[in-house]
Amino acid sequence: MLINEVMNKNVITVSPDTKLSDAYSLMNTKNIRHLPIVEGEKLVGVVTDRDLRLATSRLAKKPFDIETPIKNIMSHPVQFTHPSDPIEIATQIMRELKIGCMPVLENSKLVGIVTITDLLDALLLLTGLHQPSGRLDVRLSNRAGELARLTSIIAEKKVNIHSILTYPEKDRTIRLVLRVGTIEIKSLAEAICNAGFQVIWPVHIACVS
Amino acid sequence: MCQLIYHPDYNKYDLGQDHPFNPRRVEMVLDLLKELGCLKQTVKPDALGPQDLLGVHGQDYVNAIELVSEGKSLPNIDNYGLGTIDNPIVKGMAESARLIAGGTVLGANLLLQNKADKILQLGGGFHHARKNMAEGFCIYNDLALAIKKMTDVGWHVVYIDLDVHHGDGVQEIFYSDENVMTISFHESGEYLFPGTGWIYELGKGMGRSLKLNLPLEPFTEGESYLEVFNGVVPPALDWFKPDALVVQAGADAHYSDPLADLMLTTQDFEKLYRRVIELADEKCKGKILFTFGGGYSLTATPRIWTILYLILMRLDFPKELPEAWRKRWENKIGKQLPHFLHDPNPAFDPIPKKPEIVNHNRELIHRILDAVVLDWL
Numbered sequence: 325m326l327i328n329e330v331m332n333k334n335v336i337t338v339s340p341d342t343k344l345s346d347a348y349s350l351m352n353t354k355n356i357r358h359l360p361i362v363e364g365e366k367l368v369g370v371v372t373d374r375d376l377r378l379a380t381s382r383l384a385k386k387p388f389d390i391e392t393p394i395k396n397i398m399s400h401p402v403q404f405t406h407p408s409d410p411i412e413i414a415t416q417i418m419r420e421l422k423i424g425c426m427p428v429l430e431n432s433k434l435v436g437i438v439t440i441t442d443l444l445d446a447l448l449l450l451t452g453l454h455q456p457s458g459r460l461d462v463r464l465s466n467r468a469g470e471l472a473r474l475t476s477i478i479a480e481k482k483v484n485i486h487s488i489l490t491y492p493e494k495d496r497t498i499r500l501v502l503r504v505g506t507i508e509i510k511s512l513a514e515a516i517c518n519a520g521f522q523v524i525w526p527v528h529i530a531c532v533s
Numbered sequence: 534m535c536q537l538i539y540h541p542d543y544n545k546y547d548l549g550q551d552h553p554f555n556p557r558r559v560e561m562v563l564d565l566l567k568e569l570g571c572l573k574q575t576v577k578p579d580a581l582g583p584q585d586l587l588g589v590h591g592q593d594y595v596n597a598i599e600l601v602s603e604g605k606s607l608p609n610i611d612n613y614g615l616g617t618i619d620n621p622i623v624k625g626m627a628e629s630a631r632l633i634a635g636g637t638v639l640g641a642n643l644l645l646q647n648k649a650d651k652i653l654q655l656g657g658g659f660h661h662a663r664k665n666m667a668e669g670f671c672i673y674n675d676l677a678l679a680i681k682k683m684t685d686v687g688w689h690v691v692y693i694d695l696d697v698h699h700g701d702g703v704q705e706i707f708y709s710d711e712n713v714m715t716i717s718f719h720e721s722g723e724y725l726f727p728g729t730g731w732i733y734e735l736g737k738g739m740g741r742s743l744k745l746n747l748p749l750e751p752f753t754e755g756e757s758y759l760e761v762f763n764g765v766v767p768p769a770l771d772w773f774k775p776d777a778l779v780v781q782a783g784a785d786a787h788y789s790d791p792l793a794d795l796m797l798t799t800q801d802f803e804k805l806y807r808r809v810i811e812l813a814d815e816k817c818k819g820k821i822l823f824t825f826g827g828g829y830s831l832t833a834t835p836r837i838w839t840i841l842y843l844i845l846m847r848l849d850f851p852k853e854l855p856e857a858w859r860k861r862w863e864n865k866i867g868k869q870l871p872h873f874l875h876d877p878n879p880a881f882d883p884i885p886k887k888p889e890i891v892n893h894n895r896e897l898i899h900r901i902l903d904a905v906v907l908d909w910l
Contacts, residue, residue, distance in 0.1 A: 453728040459724055505617060506618050507726040508553055508618075
């Protein structure tokens, strides 16, 4: 999944001379938390709602006046990403730098913005349910061909696979959660168990092995 | 008075020899009742016409189902959820589904005309059928069609789904409808088909806080099930003030069911049915329409539905199941049938983690009442 598929394409921006108070009300009315700051076509900074609140807080050592131009408090240089970057790279960068958004630049032009909310949506899409399905939870050994062996059993039963999710476990095994298009999951689980896989869900599957 | 609805052609809704949705389940009930000498008069419904389905289903969907049911082929039929392992294309299935739907709708009409206050439809309960998609053995949603019949004249209807799978089709069809409350008890979608029925699915628009879901933990036992039922259903009925209840009485929450993981016994089903009927008597002048539904254990489902029948007809339970019936069906299904209507006690070994399961389910009561409190003022 690429940034291009999850980013917001209608980016709301302000100029460096925008007053803090105007930026604040813009965020409120648009219900957003991140504002890229552009000068002409050039991205020069980013401000979050938290930056604004901290800068103007009475608790700050020297609070900024609400008429201050935003360029005085903006973060720069800006960490940005590219539309064709995979989302996992963007996620890793945002996690490492503890930032909540990344502007998306293509040929030095601002074409989008990706925020944590977009990445959560992506997570939902990756893990979520989009069609009625039953759940199979299987443990695989970590070697080539195991997944193919498993899915061929499902194919033989003429069952459609709606989603596949895998994650590594501590003991070098792989957990695989499949959502498959059938209500009758147990006969499928039995066939998988008989093929030597460890079925975690449904539990108590009786197999011959 | 309880009116029975049945047509011998119901058993033509047959999705194949090895398919779990098996017409023998109902035949076993009827045969047992005959053997016990207590099968009362049934009324035969007429089949609905394809145009009668349009209040609930889309025109294109109905056209497609009718066409493939006649044996014609359609290129994109899998877009409608058909031709899958759960919903194979079987010749004549549309007509038999319309006949069964006709039975459930007849039940609604009898309630509306005040000809009976309790109805048992000996079939139906196709709660997975969506507006434009077949799913989970269901093509036409007889429950939604019957409910629609009642709301069309201004009734408030509470739909209670006791099937172990989430009643997603009925919920979807009435998701923003202010005249229908749906309450579904099911094994959590984290584990079980269809994967929906979460507590945050509360309805939208005018239907907000009228769609309740109780996703129970796997291995939930009857006591915990009834605790959740009694914690949620009475306050919901008090607030919504229905004119009638429609109950999908799927029997697949039984511990022996091959498709799911809840642990109800026949004794629990008896308590549950008695409670539902008691609530109908208290809250909506006894008006209640039961359909069958899921229930794939051939040794348990006929006993559970017989219990429902005997309760509705106010008949005594037999001491033992007649030997003639057992022998007849043991041959046909290749399984031993129990000697008694009720399960042995205890029916299974103690469930590990029972306290966690009970606590988790108990939390559901608070979470759902908390979520709807502002709308229920």
